Amino acid sequence: MVKSVVGEETRLQFAENRLFQSNLLAQVGLVVGKLSSGLDRGFVYDLVPTAPTDDGRLPCSLPEIVGGSGRDDKRKGSKGGGGKSPAEAPAPLIIDVDWVAEHARQVARLLLGGMHVVGIYVWTSESSFKASSLVLWQTVREVAQATPFYENDPQERLLVHASYSPRRWTCRNCILASTNVSTNLRPCDFKWGKLLGSLQLFRCIYKFDQRLPIIGGPKNEAFKDVLREAISDQRKELKNCTKALIDGKLVNEDLQCILEGTHEVELLLPFMNKVSSYAFKEEEIVGLLVFTGVIHASAYLCPKETVSEAISEVKEDIINSLQSRLEIICEEAGLTDSSVSSSIESEKETSFDGVNCQSILNMLKFNCTLSFPRRVLIPWLGNVFVCDYLQPSETLEVLGSHCGEMMAMESPIDNKSVLEVEKEVASLTIRSFWDAALGRSAPLADCSGRHGADQRSGGSESKGSSSSSLIAIAVLLFAILVGWIITRTLVH
Known part of the structure; x- marks a missing residue:
């Protein structure tokens, strides 16, 4: 207390x-x-x-x-x-x-x-x-x-x-x-x-690559619920991580943070650290959600706090960052009725919250990809930074009207001082289950609505891959027939 x-x-x-x-x-x-x-x-x-x-x-x-x-x-x-x-x-x-x-x-x-x-x-x-x-x-x-x-x-x-x-x-x-x-x-x-x-900065680059089944039928899940489940799985995996390398060295968790300056953190996730297990019938699985990306996490600590508290704050920043990006996507889609819903050809308008993954697979007939907002760091007080998130179509100019107002900053934000720390944007892809299981690369549909040209080019690629498959099957049948004839000849 x-x-x-x-x-x-x-x-x-x-x-x-x-x-x-x-x-x-x-x-x-x-x-x-x-x-x-x-x-x-x-x-x-x-x-x-x-x-x-x-x-x-x-x-x-x-x-x-x-x-x-x-x-x-x-x-x-x-x-x-x-x-x-x-x-x-x-x-x-x-x-x-x-x-x-x-x-x-x-x-x-x-x-x-x-x-x-x-x-x-x-x-x-x-x-x-x-x-x-x-x-x-x-x-x-x-x-x-x-x-x-x-x-x-x-x-x-x-x-x-x-x-x-x-x-x-x-x-x-x-x-x-x-x-x-x-x-x-x-x-x-x-x-x-x-x-x-006296605050000390701990930074961490966290990479993740997660796959979740998309459930259809009576258990059909909303798009946002599948994403929340993915973030929840990340939270569970990070909870199992209790050790980390600080500046390349494994240190005692109870050690106080007495070193000044900036420190690099590498989380040591346990081997085979997959806490999620799924058991569904084959007919229930209609697709696969691929959730990948890189999170630039940061945490500030006072000198007398321990290394374990630093690790906990870094993990918290990772989860909060993922949740914030999901909230931003939901809010933008709810206001503009775009994002995922704009790529779904439906007779009635549908917001992001109501979109389900099965409808995307069934109606688009294409894999769907969605980019998460990327994090940028903004100077706040002295050497302390805050962050904000930019959509793929946004520029640094929007930071002043949002971050500046929310934090009541006394001076305008200088775009030259903003740190664009995330070059590789976190994204998710929805794929047909059999495309994923068999390793087929179906054409991608941009969930933000910019998918017309991709679909047209994807159609020609699909036709080309179908022709190649037919030729391969014909060659295989011909080889089997020739082998059978040779075998019969040698027997007689």
Whole structure:
């Protein structure tokens, strides 16, 4: 359980200056940091404000203040204390909980390993904070549900309060398992320090090549469900990986990360580490999903954390990255009704979620391929990076409107500083079962809709391969006939 929290002083000071200059009565945002169960400490790297809603409303506001208006800045005092305005009556905050949770989900997608959405912060007076325990608890809970941890979730999150009346910072540990609002907000020691400069970076290139059967008939699966199953299998395989090479050396898992700089990680997967087993009838299997690619994973750790925690964070980053790419594909297809559905000739429009693999095989008569979004790294704070994902048709120009807004970056993103670390794009291919079993290479259909020319050229290739097969069969029959005649002649 987190007993003390350390915040990056440069970012907290920046947030304090920004908030006091804004003249806002209330603001809510996300706490980006790390909860270390091994150290029983929490780390706050930055505070990311939640932007206004689509219709321009603030996600956090106060009703009209009884007996006065505005902030009582005259008696805000020092950071450690101060007076309370007698004219200020307690007023509970009004928070758009769903909007804050959605912002948290989007931000969590951009964070690398070792960086998490660990709670929320709120900017309001002490009296309003005390009057808002229920809505704050609901907001923390919804944010936690929108951004679950990979494994061993501690079921606790942070609530940071920046008060302007009196002027001070406090932090509370929210116990998610508790249902008693009055006791689940536990005060914890909160101090400022220097964190970002001491973080260590662990990088890993993870290659995967997975094959899953596509089930037809009454068990026919949706396209997205097959992909989720593939990612789930990757999670199970990585869970069995407990050792890794750090900078080419096998080190003790309990060793603290005391070496500075960037470290290369090579995960040592157990031999024959295939946890999935399938048992289906022959008539149920209609195809094969080939899921291959390369993931560029990264994780940031504090110096006192152990090597085992570094390995765990790298594995978490791999799985989160795969899940984020699948979510992006689903969202894009749901909005534009394109991607896979555009390549399926159907009388009614079908979204990505409703597309099943058997319909692709039956209706297209072609193998189908789909490229996953590729990860790029973007400078964030000092030497710390965040990531974003680009579709095959997108360019670096879209990063400013998405990553810049989600992370509330102060300066525009310089495309020259963006690292395009993934040259080999992760992709999946849907193949006919017998094409895969017999090693036949059927023509590919582009699931993004750019498949007309490929289909036409594929048709001629298919005809050519059919002619070659007929010639081979004829030669084989002729050879058998000649052999039979020679045998008969020698016998007589």
